[in-house]
Amino acid sequence: MHDLVTSSLPDIQQSPDRRGVAIERVGISNLRYPLSVLDREHGSQQTTATLALSVALPAEIKGTHMSRFIEVLSSYQGVLSTQSLPEFLARLRERLKAPVAQIDVSFPLFLGRAAPATGKSALMDYTCALSAEDDGTHVDIVQRVEVHVASLCPCSKEISDYGAHNQRGRIDIAVRTAREADGTPSMIWFEELIELAEQSASSPLYPLLKREDERHVTMAAYDNPAFVEDILRNVAVRLREDARISWFDVGVTNFESIHNHNAFARVSWVRPGA
Secondary structure: OHHHHHHHHHOOHOOOOOOOOOOOOEEEEEEEEEEEEOOOOOOEEEEEEEEEEEEOOOEEOOOOOOOHHHHHHOOOEEEEEEOOHHHHHHHHHHHOOOEEEEEEEEEEEEEEEEEEEEEEEEEEEEEEEEEEEEEEOHHHHHHHHEEEEEEEHHHHHOOOOOOOOEEEEEEEEEOOOEEEOOOEOOOOOOOHHHHHHOOOOEEEEEOOOHHHHHHHHHHHHOOOOOOHHHHHHHHHHHOOOOOOOOEEEEEEEOOOOOOOOOOEEEEEEEEEOO
16 A cells, blocks of 8 residues: 555656756765774774765756665665775665765764873774765765874974973875775775874874873973974875875864964875876
């Protein structure tokens, strides 16, 4: 009986539209959903992601079927990664009969971090994201991380009789990876990008610090001063040296401790021949 009722209902979304405007992206956004993501240490971890799912809509079609986005997502049982995204987007294109499908997903990745002196460990969260588009011939994937770090001003250290001002900063890294021989994107762990960012600043941040750890972090940062430009260049050099990276965009923001403004720097790069 249900099937008979459904088949008799008009499909307004598939009715024609004569205004001649093709829509590049239409779908759902700000959707919170539990997903399994890759974890280098444990294989995978469960997290709660925020998603936007969309497709391109031809000019002659009135609307897309919003419920089908949830249907595809609900039926997905795999681990979300750069390797699994092409299959997911192919399902989305097929289910919505669309020429192009897109996904934007961000999520917290929780990693254990040991304090530098006492070794006491606790979890710290890092914001990670994947953006991908499938046009039927090519899948473009961008991998992103947001990493908070500490920096100590080289100028302040040099001109002061003692001490130097420091601040917390944020490093935003977006990368595209090269393709393997079979056409799949090269694998790079989010954890690798996070560690690269932390190694490029005056000091990483830690979720748990005892007095011995606080002393260690303070002195380590003092011995490794870095302008916002230094941090950016450190990240860029490390990314350029990684043959898996074909493109990157990096931004660094210092939340200044002695100014009422922030300092920032940004650079993007494409590997020659990529």
